[in-house]
Amino acid sequence: MVDNLTKIQRSYCMSKIKCKNTQPEVIYKKNNKQIISHPAVYGKPDFIDYKNKAVIFIDGCFWHKCQKHYKEPKSNKRYWIPKIKKNIMRDQEINMVYKSNGWKVIRIWEHELRKK
Numbered sequence: 001m002v003d004n005l006t007k008i009q010r011s012y013c014m015s016k017i018k019c020k021n022t023q024p025e026v027i028y029k030k031n032n033k034q035i036i037s038h039p040a041v042y043g044k045p046d047f048i049d050y051k052n053k054a055v056i057f058i059d060g061c062f063w064h065k066c067q068k069h070y071k072e073p074k075s076n077k078r079y080w081i082p083k084i085k086k087n088i089m090r091d092q093e094i095n096m097v098y099k100s101n102g103w104k105v106i107r108i109w110e111h112e113l114r115k116k
Contacts, residue, residue, distance in 0.1 A: 004075065024058045024113035043094035054104040057094075058113065063087055066109050 005013065020038055025046055029037060035047040035056065045055035061069035065084050073080040095105045 022058070022060075022110070024108075024110040027113045028056070028058060028108065042097065052104065053102065054106055055098055056106045056108065057091075058108050058110060059091070060110050064091060064109075066111065068109075069111055 028047070032047070034051070035049045037047055039045065039048045041048060043055065046058045047056040048054070049056065059066070063084065064087055091107070098105045
């Protein structure tokens with residue numbers, strides 16, 4: 001299926017997607033004030049807790065293929081499906097690196113933090 005937006009329109013829409021301080025992240029931060037947001041460390045975790053040696057990732061249901069909420073894209077599948085597979089592979093690699101260095105990896109789905 002062909003994208004129904006022009007390249008300029010699609011680029012504009014994609015530029016509006018936030019990667020920091022999303023609603024789920026703000027909710028998590030409100031309840032966990034002792035952790036550091038968006039540290040400049042490997043894998044770009046959303047939060048890091050040095051005291052408990054833990055990295056925390058808030059994973060979006062679409063971007064990381066949540067089994068409950070993921071819906072395959074209807075357009076531009078040749079781009080999106082490999083992109084999402086790469087995200088999942090990168091997540092696994094990041095998990096392995098942190099765990100092999102004695103860190104806890106906590107991954108929280110965005111739907112677990114969404115306001116009800």
